[in-house]
Amino acid sequence: MAKQERGARSRxxxxxxxxxxxxLRGYDAASTNEILARSGLTRGALYHHFASKEAIATALxxxxxxxxxxxxxxxxxxSVIDLTFAFAVQLQHDPVLRAGVRLAVEKTSFPIPVNTPYEQxxxxxxxxxxxxxxxxEILPGLDLDDATSVIIGAFTGLQVMSQVYTNREDLPGRIGVMWRFLLPGMAAPGLIGSLRVTPPPADVVAADRAQAEARVEVANGSSD
Incomplete structure (x- = not known):
């Protein structure tokens, strides 16, 4: 078990x-030497977990x-609204997620897998x-494929703008503005007033995190 835990930490x-x-540099300019220097691990440890830089990018x-x-x-x-807020906050703090988003957005030599982040x-x-x-909850006749495309496209554009101007510090605020514009064209009459277009309160975020951790524990237990 201790060996598995060390391996998981190294990975x-x-x-x-x-x-x-x-x-920081994008996929093409990144080198395994710099990755190793930042990780503090040996080249053997890297290749034990990943056969190539491409394999690392795929894992990201x-x-x-x-x-x-x-x-x-x-x-x-x-749920959709709060998913976008949660994703925005995670982009602010999680370098792994940020790297995955950059890999999906940039045109590089890295071959994006079939099931891309956009498709997910x-x-x-x-x-x-x-x-x-x-x-x-939805206006009658709304084309859900079009609505989905607009939500994903608007979020993607806003997170790029937020990265450029404030290093994503203002991203949640931009997402709130996005929803104030989108909801009148999506939500059924009478529902808009009950929808929150600001980030969830701290106690709600804490409850969401506890539920997510519980799901992970269940999944890990079922895989043992």
Whole structure:
């Protein structure tokens, strides 16, 4: 068990070091030498976990799907809204997620896998909007594919602008503005007034984190 834990820590250290380098320099300019220097590990340790720089990048992209766990809310539209806020906050603090987003946005020599971060995000949001429609939360006749595309596209553009201007410090505020503009064209009459377009309160965030950790523990227990 101790050996497994050391291996998991080494793998995470490599991912975090690579994320910092990719986020700083981009995929093509990043080198395994700099990744190793930041991680403090040996080249043998790196190649024990990852066969190449491409394999590291693929693992970073895989981390993107873990950030797409929608919180449980009384309405599915609020779940979508709070998912975007949670993703925005994680972008501010998690170099692994930031690196995955940069890998997805940039045109580099790295071959993006078939199931790209955009497709992962699109599938998650489209599923939530479908549930919202079945619950009567969506305006009749709304094209859910178009709505999903606009949400993903608007979020992507805003996070890039926020990165350029404030290093993503103002990203949650920009996301709130996005929803104030989008909801009148999406939400059923009478629902808009009950939807929050600001980040969730601290106690709600803490409850979401506890639920997420519980799901991870259950998943790890079932895999043992």
């Amino acid at each position: 995470q250290a490599i991912l975090e070091a690579a994320a910092e380098v990719f986020d 992209l895989d981390a993107h799907s873990g950030a797409l766990s929608a919180p449980e809310r009384s309405t599915r539209l609020q 995000s699109t599938a998650t949001v489209r599923e939530l909007l479908g549930e919202a429609q079945r619950r009567g």
